[in-house]
Amino acid sequence: MSKVYDVFVVGGGINGCGVARDAAGRGYSVGLAEMNDLGSGTSSWSTKLIHGGLRYLEHYEFRLVREALIEREVLLRMAPHIIRPMRFVLPYHKGMRPAWLLRLGLFLYDHLGGRKLLPGTRVLNLTSDPAGEVLRNQFTKAFEYSDCIVNDARLVVLNAMDARNKGAEIFTRTKLISARKSADGWALRLQASETGTIREVAAKLIVNAGGPWVDEILRAAAGENKAANVRLVQGSHIVIRRKFDHPKAYFFQNSDERIFFAIPYEQDYTLIGTTDRDFEGDPSNASIAEDEISYLCDGASQYFKDPVTRGDIVWTFSGVRPLYDDGASKAQEATRDYVLRTDGSGDARVINIFGGKITTYRRLAEALLAKVEDAIGLRGSPWTMNSALPGGEFAVDEYEDVLSTISASYPFLDVTNCERLVRAYGLKCREILAGAKSFEDMGEHFGHGLTAAEVRYLISQEWAWTSADVLWRRSKLGIRFTQEQTGRLETYMREYKQVQNLAAE
Numbered sequence: 308m309s310k311v312y313d314v315f316v317v318g319g320g321i322n323g324c325g326v327a328r329d330a331a332g333r334g335y336s337v338g339l340a341e342m343n344d345l346g347s348g349t350s351s352w353s354t355k356l357i358h359g360g361l362r363y364l365e366h367y368e369f370r371l372v373r374e375a376l377i378e379r380e381v382l383l384r385m386a387p388h389i390i391r392p393m394r395f396v397l398p399y400h401k402g403m404r405p406a407w408l409l410r411l412g413l414f415l416y417d418h419l420g421g422r423k424l425l426p427g428t429r430v431l432n433l434t435s436d437p438a439g440e441v442l443r444n445q446f447t448k449a450f451e452y453s454d455c456i457v458n459d460a461r462l463v464v465l466n467a468m469d470a471r472n473k474g475a476e477i478f479t480r481t482k483l484i485s486a487r488k489s490a491d492g493w494a495l496r497l498q499a500s501e502t503g504t505i506r507e508v509a510a511k512l513i514v515n516a517g518g519p520w521v522d523e524i525l526r527a528a529a530g531e532n533k534a535a536n537v538r539l540v541q542g543s544h545i546v547i548r549r550k551f552d553h554p555k556a557y558f559f560q561n562s563d564e565r566i567f568f569a570i571p572y573e574q575d576y577t578l579i580g581t582t583d584r585d586f587e588g589d590p591s592n593a594s595i596a597e598d599e600i601s602y603l604c605d606g607a608s609q610y611f612k613d614p615v616t617r618g619d620i621v622w623t624f625s626g627v628r629p630l631y632d633d634g635a636s637k638a639q640e641a642t643r644d645y646v647l648r649t650d651g652s653g654d655a656r657v658i659n660i661f662g663g664k665i666t667t668y669r670r671l672a673e674a675l676l677a678k679v680e681d682a683i684g685l686r687g688s689p690w691t692m693n694s695a696l697p698g699g700e701f702a703v704d705e706y707e708d709v710l711s712t713i714s715a716s717y718p719f720l721d722v723t724n725c726e727r728l729v730r731a732y733g734l735k736c737r738e739i740l741a742g743a744k745s746f747e748d749m750g751e752h753f754g755h756g757l758t759a760a761e762v763r764y765l766i767s768q769e770w771a772w773t774s775a776d777v778l779w780r781r782s783k784l785g786i787r788f789t790q791e792q793t794g795r796l797e798t799y800m801r802e803y804k805q806v807q808n809l810a811a812e
């Protein structure tokens with residue numbers, strides 16, 4: 308055990324990868340262990356919004372909303388390939404929140420966060436606007452405002468890649484099983500999930516970014532026996548075939564005072580969610596309950612002319628929010644803000660992350676790095692504010708130019724596939740396409756544009772190890788793939804890893 312990391316991050320979700328990137332960029336030596344695939348915890352099951360959180364204004368979470376509103380444009384600039392602006396249509400519903408309250412909330416929303424790129428709120432006449440066509444006739448007026456949409460799982464991986472570019476060592480499928488105090492600070496035992504091999508590493512400081520497992524890590528690894536710090540709240544989504552043709556999303560209010568979204572998803576689908584219910588059990592096993600399906604179908608059917616039925620559902624997914632337990636009585640009222648807590652003393656400290664949003668991960672990392680400085684001394688200063696994530700080294704308004712340049716350079720790509728590649732990899736799609744003169748040059752085609760060249764890139768550059776990593780996190784092609792196509796992909800990945808002599812850690 309020769310190397311001593313300054314910072315060892317446990318958990319490869321958005322918070323862990325964001326902290327690893329920031330810390331590595333400041334010159335700390337950084338290790339990160341993720342027990343499964345990067346982003347396989349809560350971070351890939353979100354509603355995919357980079358948003359201020361209009362609803363949190365009702366809970367007076369002004370600090371969170373302001374920080375998140377500012378972050379929208381910071382993140383949009385950092386990753387204009389995987390994040391894009393979206394307009395949200397909020398129909399005025401008689402009997403729910405009064406129009407003056409919506410106006411006030413949206414006024415604050417427009418002005419709290421120093422908006423520069425995103426357009427402000429406007430009023431829509433739903434009897435003439437295309438957004439009204441699919442809605443029931445009772446909805447005649449709406450407010451339209453801005454937020455952004457993100458490819459959440461790819462945001463995680465891009466942060467991990469940039470952390471690696473800056474010297475961090477990332478161990479995927481590697482679980483922290485224990486941590487004990489040592490002369491250097493901490494001695495950590497890591498176990499490779501596939502082979503069971505044990506690796507020991509030393510670190511001055513641990514960052515516990517375990518998301519829903521944060522308490523488990525505290526208990527099992529650091530011997531903490533305090534009562535639970537985290538409130539686990541499940542949220543589920545349904546995905547149906549595309550319900551409307553325009554590019555805007557809907558923000559719907561429900562009679563229980565909750566709100567939910569209907570968002571254009573992966574070109575051909577509509578994503579509807581989410582729910583809020585307290586969760587017990589293993590967060591890896593969260594799945595949608597019957598009453599959540601009814602809740603979302605019934606809620607959406609109050610708004611759409613054509614009801615949403617169970618028969619329309621093509622996929623569902625559920626995630627568990629690791630919220631800080633602030634004692635709120637209802638799951639929906641528990642704070643979405645993050646709390647950082649340093650435990651331990653002297654040379655062996657652990658900084659625990661509770662709660663937080665994808666939207667605020669970069670600010671969370673900055674706040675956490677201030678605590679790292681206090682614990683082990685200063686290295687570098689904040690740098691991520693004006694940085695670019697891999698592939699996103701272009702301005703927000705240059706997206707169409709990037710798309711047309713790639714399309715012109717590789718004319719054999721069809722429009723859908725070209726856009727898919729640019730949206731996923733930005734400028735880095737050239738690394739996948741390098742040298743190809745025809746589609747056949749990209750090797751075996753597994754379906755829906757996924758080729759051997761892309762799979763090789765994902766294995767060699769993005770830690771993809773299984774077909775689920777490729778189909779459900781690095782891309783969302785899983786929603787379209789048949790069993791046979793998945794089988795072919797699995798065979799290819801197995802053979803490629805053998806030929807390359809790649810073994811699980």
Ligand code: FAD
Pocket residue numbers: 317318319320321322323340341342343344345346347348349350351352353354355356357358481482483484516517518519520524540541542543581625626627628629660662663664665666667
């Ligand atoms: P996670 O992503 O869960 O990462 C923790 C990681 O730690 C996991 O990958 C896990 O495998 C790993 N791990 C655990 N134990 C160990 C161990 N012993 N060793 C090694 N690794 C370990 N936020 C937004 O900003 N916008 C949204 O639209 C939004 N929608 C949401 C919708 C839903 C339904 C949910 C549930 C959340 C939503 N959020 C949203 C919140 C956001 O998704 C989460 O706050 C965020 O993803 C939490 O990230 P994390 O890194 O803390 O946790």
